[in-house]
Amino acid sequence: MAQAFFLYFAGIIVLTSVLVVALRNPVYSAISLLIMFFHVAGLYVTLHAEFLAAVQIIVYTGAILVLYLFVVMLLNVKREERYHAQFPLAALLGVTILTEGLMLTLNRRFSSEPLPLSGDNGAADAAAGNTETIGEVLYSTYLFPFEVASLILLVAMIGAIVLAKKDITARDR
Amino acid sequence: MVDVGYCMTVPLSYYITLSAVVFVTGLVGVLIRRNIIIILLSVELMLNATNINFVAFSQHFQNVAGQVFVFFTLTVAAAEVAVGLAIIIALYRSKSSINVDEFRLLKW
Incomplete structure (x- = not known):
């Protein structure tokens, strides 16, 4: 049953990610990325990461993708474009990295049985709910990275405003 | 049928394989597309x-x-999208x- 769910989600994810790269219209690419994000969220649910699934839907599809679509509409670029001349390089690199990764993965044969749980973390995680556990770890062990993340968001916000607004000094001249 | 914690019925290598395929798709997309918006989508x-790998x-x-x-990673992605757009x-x-080929001021 779990395998069937995984195969469905994996199939749709691979298909839509190929479509993101292959489709010519940016709006269609963004829509297929939307479908991919939803299926990644489904994959998170099968992995017992319910909080991340919700965050994936809210942040990725709700905020990031809407921003993409907004910019696509704002720029209003309708022109057809060809693929880049780097196609042979990209094919070579892609095939090389993919075969390398697949050989590594399939040779090592990661076992499906659980590893011995390291430390006291495991039992507590299994007992408590997913969201509570993430919250406790995030606000205790990873408190400093959390604050740095908020700083990153602040800097990105200021940077986006500064970059996207019209040049005031140029207009005054 | 509640799956108790660590009985992962799907092997880890399946998730890594899926992640590798999606990553390479994004990499190829960055290399072969000329539309800069699609390049950012490929980065996504x-x-x-990598997120699939982390969760698995x-x-x-x-x-x-x-x-x-x-x-x-999500935070960084959001920041990257805001600044990139x-x-x-x-x-x-x-x-x-x-079109990325138009921007070659730094290329000589």
């Missing part, structure tokens, strides 16, 4: 591939740290194009 594909390993090792790192708008304003 690569970030999602987090489930495998029964350690919630991987999911916390996905949280941080602002740069795209600024570029479009100066060149009236979003």
Whole structure:
């Protein structure tokens, strides 16, 4: 049953990610990325990461993708474009990295049985709910990275405003 | 039928394979597309591939740290999108194009 769910989600994810790269219209690419994000969220649910699934839907599809679509509409670029001349390089690199990764993965044969749980973390995680556990770890062990993340968001916000607004000094001249 | 914690019925290698395929798709997309918006979308594909890996390993090792790192990846992705799209708008304003081949001021 779990395998069937995984195969469905994996199939749709691979298909839509190929479509993101292959489709010519940016709006269609963004829509297929939307479908991919939803299926990644489904994959998170099968992995017992319910909080991340919700965050994936809210942040990725709700905020990031809407921003993409907004910019696509704002720029209003309708022109057809060809693929880049780097196609042979990209094919070579892609095939090389993919075969390398697949050989590594399939040779090592990661076992499906659980590893011995390291430390006291495991039992507590299994007992408590997913969201509570993430919250406790995030606000205790990873408190400093959390604050740095908020700083990153602040800097990105200021940077986006500064970059996207019209040049005031140029207009005054 | 509630799956108790660490009985992962799908092997970890399946998740890594899926992640590798999606990552390589994003990589090829960055290399072969000329539309700069699609290039940013491909970067999102690569970030999602790493997120799948993080969550799969987090489930495998029964350690919630991987999911916390996905949280941080999401933050960085949001920041990257905001700044990247602002740069795209600024570029479009100066060149009236979003074709990456048009932007070669630093190339000689």
